[in-house]
Amino acid sequence: MEKPVTDQADGLRRLMAGNTARRITLVDSASDSGACSVALNLAAALEQQGRDVLLLDERNGPQVAPPARGGRLVLVDAVLHSDGTLSPLAASADHILVVCAARSEAITQTYLCIKKLHYAHALANLRVLVNEAADPAQARRLLANLASTGSRYLGMALEPAGFVRADPFLAQARRLNLSVVQGFSASNAARDFLQIASDLVNWPCLAAPDRTPFELSRQRAVHDVQPSAGLH
Numbered sequence: 001m002e003k004p005v006t007d008q009a010d011g012l013r014r015l016m017a018g019n020t021a022r023r024i025t026l027v028d029s030a031s032d033s034g035a036c037s038v039a040l041n042l043a044a045a046l047e048q049q050g051r052d053v054l055l056l057d058e059r060n061g062p063q064v065a066p067p068a069r070g071g072r073l074v075l076v077d078a079v080l081h082s083d084g085t086l087s088p089l090a091a092s093a094d095h096i097l098v099v100c101a102a103r104s105e106a107i108t109q110t111y112l113c114i115k116k117l118h119y120a121h122a123l124a125n126l127r128v129l130v131n132e133a134a135d136p137a138q139a140r141r142l143l144a145n146l147a148s149t150g151s152r153y154l155g156m157a158l159e160p161a162g163f164v165r166a167d168p169f170l171a172q173a174r175r176l177n178l179s180v181v182q183g184f185s186a187s188n189a190a191r192d193f194l195q196i197a198s199d200l201v202n203w204p205c206l207a208a209p210d211r212t213p214f215e216l217s218r219q220r221a222v223h224d225v226q227p228s229a230g231l232h
Helices: 003-016 035-048 104-121 136-154 168-175 188-200 218-223
Strands: 022-028 053-057 073-077 095-101 125-133 157-165
Touching: 022 035, 022 104, 035 053, 035 073, 035 125, 035 188, 095 104, 104 125, 104 136, 125 136, 136 157, 157 188, 168 188
Parallel strands: 022 073, 022 095, 053 073, 095 125, 125 157
Antiparallel strands: none
């Protein structure tokens, strides 16, 4: 049953083999984590810094791999299925970035999202971004908490991708149908997106692993421990 998916992923890897573009997949850890807003604002921040950016939105339907283009950054606003699987395009990105809302209950939701991704795609590492944090200290505590939990219970490396502070200009920009970077460039949120964009282009480009879905054994699913991961 998994062969069609495997064939799709193999075909995408061959298609992208000569493409020096880098792809980053953004995933919502919960329905209200804000990955769509993060993707739009991050694309705007990258463009403002002179980068060639393409944003693919899977919420509008399946997307196809873009033509080869050296130096391009492709952001995929991905759809995460209930079993933790991503589309072949999203799964074969250079980096998978999980967006976590800065709320106490979101810690558990984010961990469950990461666990699903780990089991569905045999992920050894991914990145986490904290969205609408009260302040940098809260975001750093949350990221450290998740990194410790992922390492202890899943054997994963969860790398921080940065944070975006809660900012009333985010909602105001949405009402104006603008990114906060375009509409309110001096705002805290805009500065945070610009910092993340600046850091993102320096993320190491690792060899893409095989992230085709695989079946988690029933025994492992039964005995896996779910930690209590709250804000401290």
